[in-house]
Amino acid sequence: MTEMKPETSREHQWVVDQIDGSWSVLQAVNNASRELNIPSDLLPASASEGSTLTLVISVDLKSTETSRSEVNELIETLIEDDDGGDFSL
16 A cells, blocks of 8 residues: 655645735635735746736745754753743643
């Protein structure tokens, strides 16, 4: 049996509906009732109203694991340094 790997990224298509100064409104290609408001400086320089954009949202597995390890280390330090005060960790 083949092991299923968890999904780590998704692509979404959006159309630039409005560019209003420092903010832009994007509408989902497959559902015009879904909108995103994003800072205009995140758009590519060539983007204009009516441009179709592909947004890729991905999980950075290495950074996620690093962050989790750092948090776990901090928790362990807090537990070790717990002096038994008003609450316990």
